[in-house]
Amino acid sequence: xxxxKSNIAFLIFASIISLLTACSGNEPEQDTEVQKTDTTVNKxxxxxxxxxxxxxxxxxxxxxxxxxxxxMFKKAGxxxxxxxxxxxxxxxxxxxxxxxxxxxxxxxxxLSYANIFEQTQESMLYMNCAKKLADELGVSGAFxxxxxxxxxxxxxxxxxxxxxxxxxxxxxxxxxxxxxQEETAAxxxxxxxxxxxxxxxxxxxxNMDNTELMQRIAEQKYSFENLMGLLNSxxxxxxxxxxxxxxxxxxxxxxxxxxxxxxxxxxTNDEGVTTIGSTNENTNVTAEQILGIKNAVxxxxxxxxxx
Amino acid sequence: MKITKAILFSTLSLMLAFSxxxxxxxxxxxxCLPTLTPxxxxxxLTSALMAPGESAEIMMTFTPGHDYRLLFCGQEVIxxxxxxxxxxxxxxxxxxxxxEQKSYFDFNxxxxxxxxxxxxxPNKETPNEIVPTGCVTLMVGYKD
Numbered sequence: 001x002x003x004x005k006s007n008i009a010f011l012i013f014a015s016i017i018s019l020l021t022a023c024s025g026n027e028p029e030q031d032t033e034v035q036k037t038d039t040t041v042n043k044x045x046x047x048x049x050x051x052x053x054x055x056x057x058x059x060x061x062x063x064x065x066x067x068x069x070x071x072m073f074k075k076a077g078x079x080x081x082x083x084x085x086x087x088x089x090x091x092x093x094x095x096x097x098x099x100x101x102x103x104x105x106x107x108x109x110x111l112s113y114a115n116i117f118e119q120t121q122e123s124m125l126y127m128n129c130a131k132k133l134a135d136e137l138g139v140s141g142a143f144x145x146x147x148x149x150x151x152x153x154x155x156x157x158x159x160x161x162x163x164x165x166x167x168x169x170x171x172x173x174x175x176x177x178x179x180x181q182e183e184t185a186a187x188x189x190x191x192x193x194x195x196x197x198x199x200x201x202x203x204x205x206x207n208m209d210n211t212e213l214m215q216r217i218a219e220q221k222y223s224f225e226n227l228m229g230l231l232n233s234x235x236x237x238x239x240x241x242x243x244x245x246x247x248x249x250x251x252x253x254x255x256x257x258x259x260x261x262x263x264x265x266x267x268t269n270d271e272g273v274t275t276i277g278s279t280n281e282n283t284n285v286t287a288e289q290i291l292g293i294k295n296a297v298x299x300x301x302x303x304x305x306x307x
Numbered sequence: 308m309k310i311t312k313a314i315l316f317s318t319l320s321l322m323l324a325f326s327x328x329x330x331x332x333x334x335x336x337x338x339c340l341p342t343l344t345p346x347x348x349x350x351x352l353t354s355a356l357m358a359p360g361e362s363a364e365i366m367m368t369f370t371p372g373h374d375y376r377l378l379f380c381g382q383e384v385i386x387x388x389x390x391x392x393x394x395x396x397x398x399x400x401x402x403x404x405x406x407e408q409k410s411y412f413d414f415n416x417x418x419x420x421x422x423x424x425x426x427x428x429p430n431k432e433t434p435n436e437i438v439p440t441g442c443v444t445l446m447v448g449y450k451d
Contacts, residue, residue: 058362059365060365067350173351174332219370219419229366278417
């Protein structure tokens, strides 16, 4: 079988156009009808993917963002303590891609925590730490001049800042995935999740009596399972394997938590909002179990910030 | 000639996949993000290229103290995006089965909940051999 020359020319042209589009990174928003363009591109993709479409199911894992976690712990009675944050002068120590990615997650969680508790000064400091690491990871577009200006303008507005942090998180995650750096994106998620749990447990001792906070910490077992699902989706990856090994004490601590919530219930109000609960919402978590989680997460987090 | 064709075929597939990822981002920003208002986007985007007949599962965790919106978006070319929200034992809590139903799910939880979210694209007849694929996005928004 031969391919007509005109078809070869089209294929080469399409490849060049695609390459140019893919390499453009943060391409400017176009006013043209995106959906129309997408349809054209989809047809091209379809023509070449017809033979590769398999009826396998894709599986994704998602964990709550550090801002959601900090907000949840705050509502459960957690108090702010700036002394437990990763010191900002540590930022210059991180020299490898691995350490930078993990600690971008850590500083992102510290930034979210400071913002949730409306700590302006720390928010700015940790935003600068996150910017430095994102720039060094090559995601300079995440904290461009316009974004930094918006941060400064909104530093006293918790909700606006939260929205900006989320947008920035998206830009970073998207950039990394677009550039085939899924591992780096996962490391940022791990760093942020561990720091979020660390901040929630760091000030607890054997005299803890806030049952709501204890319950919320125990329930992080679910997020942990999703986090491990995300890590397990990587095969033969030394950096991810290293993280999985470090997670073992936390896996053991969560294994001692029994979250038998009973049947899930769902009721929908007149406004169409569904409340989802469980028939058994008390899981009898003990201080010893929570201290086990605290000790395990502290050990992991301290290793992270020492990389 | 067969080798040349295979190389061109593979190169084009790769290039278009990258291109599609960028297009997916623009599509999400322009058509999905505005629908999330008044919820604050949590910064985590799950998106994939899907074809009619395909499905995906997303394992998600939600914590008490917020109202959440799970928003599903898909490019017109593949048809409507349907979804099921299930608990960890796969008990269905909500399902979008018809296009008339909302493409989002608003909810809150009284204890931390682990959901299995299944997204699927119903099969559709195509007049030719081309199988349409398009961007499907799941966004999470929350508010106090």
